[in-house]
Amino acid sequence: MENTVRRSIVICLVIVDCLHHEEIWKEWISESTSVGCEYSADLIIHAKYPEKIKSNWVKMRTLEKSFRPEWNSVEVVRAMMALLEKAVQDKHCGRIVFGTG
Numbered sequence: 001m002e003n004t005v006r007r008s009i010v011i012c013l014v015i016v017d018c019l020h021h022e023e024i025w026k027e028w029i030s031e032s033t034s035v036g037c038e039y040s041a042d043l044i045i046h047a048k049y050p051e052k053i054k055s056n057w058v059k060m061r062t063l064e065k066s067f068r069p070e071w072n073s074v075e076v077v078r079a080m081m082a083l084l085e086k087a088v089q090d091k092h093c094g095r096i097v098f099g100t101g
Contacts, residue, residue, distance in 0.1 A: 007094025008040045012083035015101045017052035044086050046079040
């Protein structure tokens, strides 16, 4: 049987201080490890206020540095670039998806 490594989808989110619908994200990412799934999934987060995050699951996926972006400011781009830099460190990364929350 061939031992192939599945490519991953890395979801890069810019949030303020909480991940909305966290339980759905957890379930979706957990299910991506199931046999038969073409891609696995991972989540990387940039938070405007990382010190306000209460969830340990979200904290584990949050970048240490925050650019404290205001909407329509260049710091939003800096946050996205930091997420992209982290995502491409995953040698199995096959897709990158950006979002805000």
